[in-house]
Amino acid sequence: MHGQITVPIPTAELAAATGLGRDELPGTKLTVTANLAAATDTDVDLHDVQLVRLPIQRRLQAA
Secondary structure, three states: OOOOOOOOOOHHHHHHHHOOOHHHOOOOEEEEEOOOOOOOHHHOOOEEEEEEEOOHHHHHHHO
């Protein structure tokens, strides 16, 4: 059986990991490495946050 665990990540940590500002994070796609055997949010051990895709607004500005 597979379940879901919601894990909060502080905005400051996401901004630091991606190099994006707080206002640029909404709509951004990220990958995160996690402990898939975790039973609680404290066991998840999120790390290695990587940027997959910028929000559409930022991609258009960069083009």
